[in-house]
Amino acid sequence: MPKITFIDTADTSRTVETEIGSTVMEAALKNGVPGVEAECGGACACATCHVYVDEEWREKTGAPSPMEEDMLDFGYDVRPNSRLSCQIKVTNDLDGLVVRTPVRQA
Amino acid sequence: MTETIKTDVLIIGAGPCGLFAVFELGLLDVKCHLVDILDKVGGQCAELYPEKPIYDIPGIPEISGHGLVRQLMEQVRPFDPQFHLNEMVVQLDKLGDGGFRAVTDADKVFECKVVVIAAGGGSFQPKRPPMPGIEAYEGKSVFYAVRKMEDFRGKRLVIAGGGDSALDWTLNLQPIAERVTLLHRRDQFRAAPDSVKKMKALVEAGKMDLRLGQVTALEGEGGMLSGVVARPDKGEPYRIDCDTMLPFFGLTMKLGPVADWGIRLEDSLIPVDTAAFETNVPGIFAIGDINTYPGKLKLILSGFHEGALMAQKAYHYVYPDKRLVFQYTTSSTSLQKKLGVA
Numbered sequence: 001m002p003k004i005t006f007i008d009t010a011d012t013s014r015t016v017e018t019e020i021g022s023t024v025m026e027a028a029l030k031n032g033v034p035g036v037e038a039e040c041g042g043a044c045a046c047a048t049c050h051v052y053v054d055e056e057w058r059e060k061t062g063a064p065s066p067m068e069e070d071m072l073d074f075g076y077d078v079r080p081n082s083r084l085s086c087q088i089k090v091t092n093d094l095d096g097l098v099v100r101t102p103v104r105q106a
Numbered sequence: 107m108t109e110t111i112k113t114d115v116l117i118i119g120a121g122p123c124g125l126f127a128v129f130e131l132g133l134l135d136v137k138c139h140l141v142d143i144l145d146k147v148g149g150q151c152a153e154l155y156p157e158k159p160i161y162d163i164p165g166i167p168e169i170s171g172h173g174l175v176r177q178l179m180e181q182v183r184p185f186d187p188q189f190h191l192n193e194m195v196v197q198l199d200k201l202g203d204g205g206f207r208a209v210t211d212a213d214k215v216f217e218c219k220v221v222v223i224a225a226g227g228g229s230f231q232p233k234r235p236p237m238p239g240i241e242a243y244e245g246k247s248v249f250y251a252v253r254k255m256e257d258f259r260g261k262r263l264v265i266a267g268g269g270d271s272a273l274d275w276t277l278n279l280q281p282i283a284e285r286v287t288l289l290h291r292r293d294q295f296r297a298a299p300d301s302v303k304k305m306k307a308l309v310e311a312g313k314m315d316l317r318l319g320q321v322t323a324l325e326g327e328g329g330m331l332s333g334v335v336a337r338p339d340k341g342e343p344y345r346i347d348c349d350t351m352l353p354f355f356g357l358t359m360k361l362g363p364v365a366d367w368g369i370r371l372e373d374s375l376i377p378v379d380t381a382a383f384e385t386n387v388p389g390i391f392a393i394g395d396i397n398t399y400p401g402k403l404k405l406i407l408s409g410f411h412e413g414a415l416m417a418q419k420a421y422h423y424v425y426p427d428k429r430l431v432f433q434y435t436t437s438s439t440s441l442q443k444k445l446g447v448a
Contacts (some may be wrong), residue, residue: 016207039227039358045154046358053404073268074356076236078320080339104236106355 002095006033006071009103024099025049025086032067035101041084044068047075048105049085060106061088063096076106108213113139114424115190116208116218118195118364121149123394123409124224125178127189132185133233133374133433133441136424140187140347141210143194143229148175150226151406153357162406174406184446198367204389204423218264218418223369223376223385223392224409227359235266235321235353246329248351252279260284262335264346266321267354273297273350277304280314287315287346289336317346324351364396372398382419383412389423391416 001017004027008014018027028036028049037048044067058081064072068087072078074088085099115131117124117409120142128138145153151160151171161166169177193210198221201207208216232250236241240248250272252258252275265272270291274297280286288305295302308314319336320333322343337343361374369376370386374400374439378384384391394409395417402408421430435441442448 009393016107040154043155043158045158046356069294072231073296077322106233106236 002090002092002097004090004094005006005096005098006035007098007100008035009101014071020092022090023086024051024088024090024097025084027090028085030100033101035105036085037105038086044071044084045096047071047073047084050075050078050102051085051099052079052102053083053084053088054100055081057076057094057097057099060093071092074106076104110215110217111139111188113137113141113216113218115220115222115224115420116194116195116206117224118142118208118215119149119224119226119394119396120144120147120189120191121224121394122151122174122178122406123413124222125147125175125182127222127224127393127413127416128182128185128187129178130414131420131442132182132187133435134417134421134430135444136220136417136421138185138187139160139190139237140217141190141193141195141208141216143192143231145192147179147191148172151255153230156350160406162405164181164406181447184444194362196363198363198390200387205267206389207301218378219389219423220412221390222416222420223364223390223396224394224413225362225364226395227375228364228374228396229360229362230357231357231360231362232353233358235355237321237324240324241353242329243324243326243331247326247331247349247352248353250326250353252352257278258283258350261350262348262349263287263355264289264348266290266351268292268295268297269354269356270297270301271354272352273301273305275354276314277301277308277351285314287317287348288322289317289319289334289346291318292339293318319344321351321353378412383416384419391420 016031018055025038039048040046115138117140120140155174191213195208196211197209199207205219206221262285263283264287265276266289267392276288309316319338322337323335333345333347376392378392378397380399393412395404439448
C-alpha cells in the first residue's frame with residue numbers, strides 16, 4: 001500500500017498507508033491527520049482539503065484541473081504547488097508522496 | 107406591522123430532507139411553509155453538487171443532485187408548499203398556546219404548530235477570508251454582500267474574487283465608486299465570459315484596475331480600512347489604497363441562529379430521539395444532516411426515513427384531537443386523492 005506523508009506547519013510529520021484508487025484527502029481523514037477538513041466530502045466543491053505538494057512530487061501529481069483551479073480561488077494562501085487533496089488519486093507512482101498542510105483552511 | 111403567516115409546520119431548510127418532509131406531512135393533511143437562505147431549493151444538492159451523481163438513493167441507481175431536487179419538487183407539488191427563499195430564520199419563540207413564532211431576516215413572521223429543522227450543515231453564508239483581525243473591519247469597511255449600492259458611492263473599493271458575484275458587483279459599482287480595483291488570484295475567472303469581457307474593457311479604458319494576487323493583510327484603524335496588502339504568485343507584495351473591501355470567496359455552511367433558540371446542541375448538531383426525531387423542545391423536530399443520535403449516518407435516505415417518522419408525531423401537534431390511521435399510498439384512495447392520482 002502506498003504511503004503518504006503529511007507535514008504540518010509545526011513541521012510535525014505523519015506518514016499513513018493508503019489504498020490505490022482512493023484520494024489523498026481520504027487518506028488524511030481516515031487516519032485523523034489534522035489540517036485537512038474536506039467540508040464538502042470530496043466533491044471538489046470547497047477548498048478545505050487544500051495542501052501544498054512537495055516540489056519533488058509536483059510532476060507526478062500533475063497540475064490542477066480547471067474546475068480544481070476554480071475552487072482553489074476560495075483557498076487561503078494559494079501557491080503554485082497548491083492542490084485540493086480530494087483531487088489527487090493515489091497510484092503506485094505516488095508511493096512516498098509528501099504534502100504540507102496549510103496554516104489554515106479557508 | 108407585517109402580516110403574520112399562519113401555517114401548520116414551518117420547515118427550516120429546503121434541501122432534500124425538508125422537501126421530502128413536505129410529502130410525508132402532506133399525506134397527513136399537514137401544510138408547510140419552507141424557509142431557505144439560498145436563492146433556490148435543494149440545499150447542498152443544488153449548491154454544492156448539482157451535476158455530481160448520487161448512487162445511494164434506494165431504487166434510483168444514479169441521479170444528479172439537480173435531478174433529485176427536480177424529482178422531489180415534482181413529488182411534493184400536490185401539497186402546494188410555500189417557499190421563502192433568500193431568507194433565514196433569525197428568531198424562534200414559543201407561544202403560550204404551544205405553537206411557535208418565527209421571524210426571518212426579511213422581517214417575515216410565521217406562526218406555526220410545529221417547527222422542523224432540516225438545515226443540513228447549517229446555513230450557507232459568505233466565506234470570510236481567514237485573515238487575522240478581519241473581524242474588526244466587518245460591517246464597517248469590509249462587507250460580504252451589497253445591500254444598498256448607494257452605500258458605496260464615492261468609495262475606493264477593492265473587490266476580491268473571480269466569480270460571478272465579484273464580477274457583477276465590479277460592473278455595478280464601477281460607475282458610482284470613486285475607484286474600483288478587482289483583485290483576483292489569477293488571470294482566469296469563473297464568472298460569465300461576458301462579464302469578464304466588460305470588466306476587461308473598463309480596465310482597458312482606464313476606468314478601473316485589475317490586480318492579480320491574494321490579500322494577505324488589512325491596514326487601517328478603528329475598523330476603517332486604509333489599504334490592503336496583496337501578494338502575487340511571483341514577485342513582491344504590494345499595497346492597494348482603499349477604504350472598502352468586498353470579498354467574494356463563495357459560501358460555507360455555518361450553524362447560524364439555530365444555536366440561539368434554546369435547543370440542546372452537541373458539537374453543533376441537534377440530538378433527537380429516534381422514534382420521532384424530536385429535539386429536547388416538544389414540537390421542534392430536527393431531520394437530516396443537522397441531527398444526531400446513536401448510529402446516525404449523514405445519508406439522504408436516512409433523512410427521508412426521519413421525515414416519515416417525524417410526520418407521524420407532528421400530526422398530533424397539528425390535530426391534537428384526531429386519531430391517525432396509518433395508510434399506504436399504494437392502496438389508500440384517500441391518500442391517492444391527495445396526490446391527485448385517484
